[in-house]
Amino acid sequence: MSREQRLAEVFIELADTLVDNYDVIDLLHTLCERSVELLQADAAGLILADQRSELHVMASTSEEAKLLELFVLQADEGPCLDCYSTGEQVVNIDLDEVEARWPRFHAATAAVGFRSTHAIPLRLRGQVLGVLNLFCSDRVTLSDSDVALGQALCDIATVGLLQERTVRRGEVLAEQLQSALNTRILIEQAKGVLSERSRISVDDAFGLMRAHARRNHLQLGVVAAGLIDGTITAATLTAGP
Amino acid sequence: MASLRVRQILLEVLAIDQPDPPGLDGDTVWRRLCASVTLSVPVSGAGVALMTAAGHGGTLAVTEGPAEVMENLQRTLGEGPCLTAFHDRRPVLEHDLARAGQRWPGFAPAATASGIAAIFAFPLQIGAIRLGVLDLYRDTAGPLDSLQLAEALDYAAAATTILLDLQHEQPTDGLQSQLSDALDNHRVIHQATGIISVQASVGIDEALLLLRARAYADGRPLHELGQDVVARTVTFHPEDDHHE
Numbered sequence: 001m002s003r004e005q006r007l008a009e010v011f012i013e014l015a016d017t018l019v020d021n022y023d024v025i026d027l028l029h030t031l032c033e034r035s036v037e038l039l040q041a042d043a044a045g046l047i048l049a050d051q052r053s054e055l056h057v058m059a060s061t062s063e064e065a066k067l068l069e070l071f072v073l074q075a076d077e078g079p080c081l082d083c084y085s086t087g088e089q090v091v092n093i094d095l096d097e098v099e100a101r102w103p104r105f106h107a108a109t110a111a112v113g114f115r116s117t118h119a120i121p122l123r124l125r126g127q128v129l130g131v132l133n134l135f136c137s138d139r140v141t142l143s144d145s146d147v148a149l150g151q152a153l154c155d156i157a158t159v160g161l162l163q164e165r166t167v168r169r170g171e172v173l174a175e176q177l178q179s180a181l182n183t184r185i186l187i188e189q190a191k192g193v194l195s196e197r198s199r200i201s202v203d204d205a206f207g208l209m210r211a212h213a214r215r216n217h218l219q220l221g222v223v224a225a226g227l228i229d230g231t232i233t234a235a236t237l238t239a240g241p
Numbered sequence: 242m243a244s245l246r247v248r249q250i251l252l253e254v255l256a257i258d259q260p261d262p263p264g265l266d267g268d269t270v271w272r273r274l275c276a277s278v279t280l281s282v283p284v285s286g287a288g289v290a291l292m293t294a295a296g297h298g299g300t301l302a303v304t305e306g307p308a309e310v311m312e313n314l315q316r317t318l319g320e321g322p323c324l325t326a327f328h329d330r331r332p333v334l335e336h337d338l339a340r341a342g343q344r345w346p347g348f349a350p351a352a353t354a355s356g357i358a359a360i361f362a363f364p365l366q367i368g369a370i371r372l373g374v375l376d377l378y379r380d381t382a383g384p385l386d387s388l389q390l391a392e393a394l395d396y397a398a399a400a401t402t403i404l405l406d407l408q409h410e411q412p413t414d415g416l417q418s419q420l421s422d423a424l425d426n427h428r429v430i431h432q433a434t435g436i437i438s439v440q441a442s443v444g445i446d447e448a449l450l451l452l453r454a455r456a457y458a459d460g461r462p463l464h465e466l467g468q469d470v471v472a473r474t475v476t477f478h479p480e481d482d483h484h485e
Contacts, residue, residue: 033243050392057428068428171334171384178394179331185368186330188428189445192435192471202432202471221330228369228435228445 002040007149010034014156023219024180025187026210027160031132032080035153036061039118039146041134045071046157047080048122048130050181051174055084055130058184063203066112070105071133078105080133085121087128089151091118092141115139120150122158124173129158183221190224197234208237246392250399253277266425267407271302274403278396279304281390282389284361288312289400290363292365301373301404310355311378314348321348323374329432330371332394333362336384358422359380363397365404368431370446372404405446427461433470451477 001009003215014034017027032044045060045067057071074080079090079102095115099106114135122129132154142150161176187209194205212232213223226232254274275287286308291298297316303309315321322333322345335341336359341349352360358377365373377395385393430452438448455477456466469475 051387051394052246054244171336174387174390175331175334179329182330182364182366182368184428185426185431187368188431189308189368189435189438191436192432193439195432196436196439225369228438 007038013177018071018156018160021217021231022160023221024160024176025059025183025220026213028157029210030142031153031157034058035132035134035150038153039134039142039150040138040140041118042114043067043135045133046122046130047071047074047084047133048161048177048180049084049128050177053084055080056181056184058130058180063206066108070108070112070114070135073108074133076104077102079117079119079159080131083121083131083133084128087121087123087126089118089120089147091120091147091150093117093119094139109135111161113137116141118142118147118150120147120154122154122161124158124162129161129173129177132157140163147189169190183224186221186224186228190227193227194234194237198238200238212237244395244398246395247398247402250274250277250396251402254399254403268302270403270407273398274400275302275304278377278393279376282377282385282393283379285380286311286378288376289365289373289404290315290323291404292323292371292374294482296324296409298373305357307352307357307380308376308378311352311357311360311376314351317347318347318351318412319350321344322360322362326364327371330364330366332364332397333360334384334390335360336479339382352378356433357378359378359384361393363393365397365401367401367405367449368434368445370449372401372408372446375400376402400485405450408446427467429466429467429471430464433467436470437477443477448477 003019019028028046032046036042036044043061046058047055048058049055056074057068060067071080080094083090093116095106095109095117099145114137116136116139118134120132122131133149152205162173190206190209194209195202209223213220223232254270254277271289275289278287279285281369286304286306288303288308288311289301290312296319300312303312315323322335326333338349338358338360340354357380359379359382361377363375364371365375377393432450434445434449437451438445441448441451443451452466452470453463456463459466465474
């Protein structure tokens with residue numbers, strides 16, 4: 001399949017996602033996965049800022065602790081923080097050259113074996129909502145059209161976050177953001193419940209929850225709440241389709 | 242990471258920054274919180290409602306005047322921003338209540354008649370742990386700006402912490418040393434909470450308290466103990482709890 005065909009397919013997939021009762025967190029996960037695929041990266045995370053400008057990882061291609069730590073420590077330094085503060089794309093960063101600029105970030109990326117990174121903003125009318133952060137095991141240089149593609153994926157994430165059709169003075173956006181942040185906590189609690197009940201890792205638990213949600217057209221938050229209050233049993237998820 | 246501002250609010254409301262902190266009862270704490278939030282956020286009044294699966298579970302505290310009407314109306318009518326916020330697990334920011342008649346056909350006109358023009362309701366929750374709602378109202382219409390909203394959200398976070406402890410009769414004077422931990426938002430803590438709820442066969446709220454109590458007893462940061470729970474090097478099965 002040509003890159004153009006694959007691109008068209010991804011955008012149709014995303015457009016299809018953005019209907020009716022779609023799931024914001026699942027959408028953000030899909031965007032991370034597709035951005036890794038289309039922009040020759042190996043890992044991605046989508047980070048949102050709350051009302052106090054604290055950054056929260058909402059979705060990532062892997063739940064591996066070392067990757068998550070890379071996002072977390074960028075609360076203090078790194079391309080993510082720069083991208084968030086300036087609202088500008090910070091791309092094609094060669095990680096071999098950032099030791100002096102971001103010492104802790106450099107050490108952490110070197111430990112995981114990443115060679116380059118990109119950070120692309122989620123923007124809405126001059127406000128920066130968050131950042132898509134990509135990591136590559138090779139030294140990857142994105143072309144202008146790659147960067148434009150990455151920005152288009154971020155713009156879809158922004159639209160997805162708005163959810164409601166009209167945003168009155170940012171109020172709905174704030175409601176939506178708080179809702180997504182709480183759903184993220186709910187999902188973590190449910191991952192714990194499922195992993196203990198089924199004797200699987202918390203990462204595997206998330207995969208099962210997501211598959212179950214998609215199969216049954218349920219929101220991830222609904223599946224998570226069901227696992228915690230017992231209305232959805234662990235066996236239902238582990239049994240598969 | 243815990244917001245510094247939430248910590249400040251807790252210190253103020255629980256009066257534990259005083260040299261000789263008074264033993265506070267729940268009523269006093271909630272009255273102080275409601276009074277404090279109306280000074281820090283430009284609203285006319287505030288109320289804290291306890292919520293249960295069945296709906297409005299009673300008012301913990303309200304400022305004088307329309308705030309009481311706001312809580313009573315929602316309780317009797319079974320509708321209103323506080324119930325919507327609880328049900329949808331998200332804040333409800335209604336800056337012009339007069340135009341919200343379709344959303345709450347009983348509540349909106351009655352509340353407007355008693356002088357409430359805008360209402361901002363914040364669920365007191367940590368994931369699946371849902372405890373109550375902080376309701377703020379103003380006698381003039383118009384939205385909160387982003388800083389005011391951030392401040393209101395920090396009051397909601399502080400109220401959540403207090404409510405979780407008071408619900409389970411944790412003494413508030415023990416809160417001080419646990420303050421920073423209580424607000425730690427690392428994802429392993431939430432995963433550990435879920436794991437503990439299964440191991441100890443308790444509700445998710447009690448599981449979080451068990452985790453916090455053990456971290457406090459062992460003098461360890463909450464997220465560090467959370468990591469051990471996720472790695473299963475620490476368990477909370479009732480039979481192997483040697484901590485009592």
